[in-house]
Amino acid sequence: MVNQKKPSAVLPHFDDFLLNLQTNNYSDRTVYNYERDLKVFESFLAELDTPFAGVNKQVINQYKAYLTSIDRKTAEKKERGKKKLESRSMNRFLSSLRSFLKYLIEMDLPCPIAPEAVKLVKTERKHPQVAELNDLIRLIEAPSTFESNKLVMARNRAMLEMLFSTGMRISELINLNRNQIDGTGRIFIRGKGKKERFVYLTPRAYTYLNAYLALRDDNLTALFIPYRGLNASDRATYRRRISTNYLQERIKRYREKLKINVPTSAHSLRHGFATYLAESGANPAAIQILLGHESLDTTTRYVHASDRYAEKTHHDFHPLPDE
Template sequence: EVVRQYKLGLARHVNEHTGRPLSRATQTYFLVALRSLLRYWAMQGLDVLAPDRVELGKAPSRSLKFLDGDQLRRLLDAPDINDLRGLRDRALMETFFSTGLRLSELARLDRDHINLRTREFGVIGKGRKPRIVFLSDAATNWLGRYLQARQDRWKPLFVRMKGKPDLAPGGPGMRMSTRSIERLVGKYVRLAGLGVKATPHTLRHSFATDLLSNGADLRAVQEMLGHANLNTTQIYTHVTNPQLRAAHRKFHSGNRE
């Protein structure tokens, strides 16, 4: 009964900033977090409701909010990594899943933004709000292989492989567009035979769901996502939050390959 009332409260809750109810995906995040809490209490020997009894509800049939572990693995394994294009595509999707970046944020990345040694970097998100994101073992590996294979000095991290080369300093015209990245993800969704509609934003949802389902703190995940409604201490791009680093390191499945 308590869980039912909680789910009802989520469904009726209205965001005080936007005046809108919680999205289905956000409600799912809260329920996944509740499952994690129940699982923790059970491990401590408390007599609590079985986590699986908390039903997450069905996602709208018109779209898939996140991919499960098998779907993610098939998608990430889809590129042919025997050439530079395939290495780029694998690195790009691994970066999406490791960081939870928005499409526009990932498209804006430059090579000098990425630090493979510390495996973290700063981004400026919506509302010009800075945050720190983290690279998993898998993302670090594939980004390293991709960058090592590149023989150019272009500044953008993810560059196009078609068309005339940009001769301007730094090659700004070589940057992949957001539309190109959307098409890239869609291509591999089809090649992997997932049979669902999945976009770069699906990978962002999958990032959050992966962390939450493995026990990460909801507030830490929201902070990593850079949600605008967070009422927390501002993070600056040059400062590492050790609690966020620990949460990503401990709970992201890409760190356990």
């Protein structure tokens, strides 16, 4: 009996799709994410022994089940006991597939299934906890307590102060160069989707940044550089910058040492920035600009009023008087 050749799981015109993203000015990170997500779909088709031309609604449903068994960061099959992929992350993979299918149709190329047939899964609307302001301040000040190396202490303190002062994303912070800081504490950011905006340092954050820069005796471009590990010895000086993984791990360590019960990350400082600006009476449209959001709807998901503040608002502004 002759062995039948397995059908190819390679997505047709995949490279053309990625090139189209690049020519339409999508960021390198966005193109990389599409590529990674669609390679997961390729792997799924290979396991299912199904060619791309055979994709139908049943295959899409099987793909959704498959997505529950992979790890979001590595896009590999999970080991038993690892956390289930969240619905929002599943929708990221499904949205990437829909975009690819739409591209095929726009280019008048064969497409086995309508993009609209790839239905997103229902998501639970979460209400992320925001740490108390006092806990966020303790977190920001943690490097001064827990770091013994003077350079590391000054750098980490400056990074955390800047995150909470500006509300910028961790990726924006890590990619800052020294020449982006002007003499007034204003920072020009080219953020997500290559959108440009200004963010602003508080006098306190500006003081800690200058204290860190005063300790620097190098001419490296990056604002925040590593002092040990592989990145610190990279011969290409333009790549000498701190990593997001390092900062996230450090924040986790500080949180554990401080015994802060609310899960706290670099993104938590961004949430806290938006929430406490709103609680202080800031205009939502201004918060939208500072966060770099295209839509005000996105901003409202970042602004989570505390229960205590909501109760105070109800008490202060309810139209019926107290008896």
